[in-house]
Amino acid sequence: MKILLDTANTKSIEEILPYFPIAGFTTNPTILSKESENVRETLLKMMELANGKLMIHAQVTAADTAAIVEQAKELKQFIGDNFYAKIPMTLQGLRAIPLCKAQGINCTVTAIFTPMQALMAGLAGADYVAPYVDRLDNITSNGVNVVKEIVDLFHIYNLDTQVLAASFKNVQQVYNVASMGAHAVTVNTDLCMKLLFHPYTDKSLEDFEIDWSARFRNQEITDLLK
């Protein structure tokens, strides 16, 4: 499973990137509105951090098919081959998918709330679909089940489209979609850090430290090889 960072806060990306096996970044209009002073500069910094290797999923702001395809082309020219056009799950967006794919542009269909929307996007040729787990949970639906249903449908119909589960608020949601076979998740940097946390891990390390220094003081294990 791939882990992406759902943020345009390049400072927090920089802090986390050396430590985690990150496959890319995702943004949407809300994220860029909140986290970016200058969209061009933010994208340039994200490109530098991606180093041509990590995926950058950036959402088009246009609503009609022709404008979606134009924006996707321009964004690909700006970002490069690691760019994925995030296209909203609308009628116009659905039509834009094969047109973008014909021009060699990767497509991630976003704002997915039902398995049927995901199936339509997959049949249209999307590389990824992004179901919104927490937003589903908040309308008394079940985001994790929707992800599982989408994974199953793609398997049944032998589609190459991958599920990039999005909109998470806690570790349990991330774990649940991982165990359902989601191909990728996108999480904010705070939640990414929480994926590692367990108080007993910290406590165990404290205990090791206490026991070691009681016996060997400030010597390291490698000092004792000499």
Ligand code: E4P
């Ligand atoms: C990412 O692709 C989505 O746009 C994002 O995860 C939505 O998250 P939110 O529900 O926390 O806004």
